Amino acid sequence: MNIKHNPWLLFISLFILSLVVAWVLLGLGEHWINPFSPSSDMESRILWELRSPRLLTAFAVGGMLALAGAWFQVLLGNPLAEPYVLGVAGSAAVGAVSAMALMPDATWAVSLGAFIGAWVGIAIVLSFSHLGSARLLLAGVVLAAFWAAILMLLIALLPERGVARAYAWMMGDLSNSALPVWSLLLAWGTALFCGLMLSLSLDKLLLGEKHAASLGVNVPRLRTLLLLLASAVTAIAVTAAGTIGFVGLVVPHLMRLLFGSLHKSVLIASALGGGVLLMLADTAARTVISPAELPVGVLTAMIGVPVFLWLLLRRST
């Protein structure tokens, strides 16, 4: 039985892989703690109250970003598309940084600001969705530039230490997500489920809009649905962890290279593979220069890009 042609087998084997990786990473930190037998009360609290929520957040966020990336790539018919391509990250950042400026004492305000900002960005992008993918992409890129400009303005007005906080948010931070872990895992599961329901239509869309229409796909409806779904998932990921680059771009391509381009496989593999990649990156972020921490966005780029380039080269020979 070939794993490429059996989505269930793929799901189960990648799921087991994720569990094994998560279990090993759980032990890593300031000190190695054996997850099977923590030696003190404090150690088990570190395991279950500090490390595991953060690992699970990383898993859910990474998986959602990869899913959103896969959707945007087929929606826009562009291999360079990623979750933030339509400016959602920018508008979410504007929301988050505005919240930091207006209510610096409240930590929840940042997440709320990011969530509202993300949806404002999505609403603007949605009004361009009927124009076709090329113009939608163009609108998204211009909007992203617009949000970036507003962000620079806000940062110029923030006090010095506020700037550090804004940059930390923009480089991704999984250490204090305002959304509870279970809700993120639920969002992850729902996203994967919706994606799988759409996977057959997505395969047809890959052939081009005309072919898809002739194969019985209601293309405009599918596009709107996909745009909403991908944006919603991006908004949740951004609210939970700030902006984390490269996962959404690299993981779907990586999974296509490994498991073929049928969407059932791509989506399953992205949801799990993105999760594993972000768990690895975040564990590295909190351990490599311990006791200091690196921004996780730096690590995703450092891990994701070389792996991706290597696979590209290997495929072309």
Place this chain on the structure above:
Amino acid sequence: MDSLKRLILLLLCVCSVTPAFAGERILALAPHICEVLYAIGAEKDVVGAVSYCDYPKAAKQLPRVGAYNRINVEAALALKPSMAIVLDTKISGIKQLEAMGVKIVQSHPETVDEVIIDIRRIGKLTGHALQASLVADDLQQRLDKLGKVNKPTPVFYEVWAEPLLTAGKNTFIHDVLKRMGLKNVFGDMQLEAPRVNIESVIAAKPEIIIIPSENRDVKERTLFWQKWLGKDIRVITVNPDLVHRPGPRLLDGMEYLKGQLNFEH
């Protein structure tokens, strides 16, 4: 290295006894510089300031010419300054000011001792040497009287809560803590404001948490640290303007911290 730096600063002080006269038109381009100038009786000479120059109250009325790291050259020149005292001479606009004939003086004290040296130096440069030396003598006396905590108590200084930032080696805060006999638990880190993991704070076993009381729900932070470091952990808050600004209110901040430490001993 430190003593070399101090020696150079001392030399600079000696060299800078140029014929100075009161009546310069001074731009105070950082909050602590504003505080120093008001403390040494140079308030009539200050013609402009930057954001966050908010102490003493009268300083809030000064015309603003930008922020400590970015100034508007035209706004600055419109005030017809003869001297600009800056934190960092490399920020944009300072070269233009200098080219227009404005005297540039740097004030960037990095240790408690340098704060006092710097006040004397600015006094001499602005023609307020007498009052500056009175202020500096007072600070020195209070510093000498301050003493140290008996044993080096490990302290975690929470510069920022989310993300969790602290003060590393070579920072002003580190020196303030050292002078009080406290041990900064991340004092051997080269980074200026390292972002640290909660786990590593737990492992470092601080006995005191000092929180500058800006932008934070202190009650929430206290509960947070009690949860991870035990009910006995002492959480002290301090006005950040008193201990982060290398200016004349520094000893107020250090005395306040000392009071908090003794009170709870």
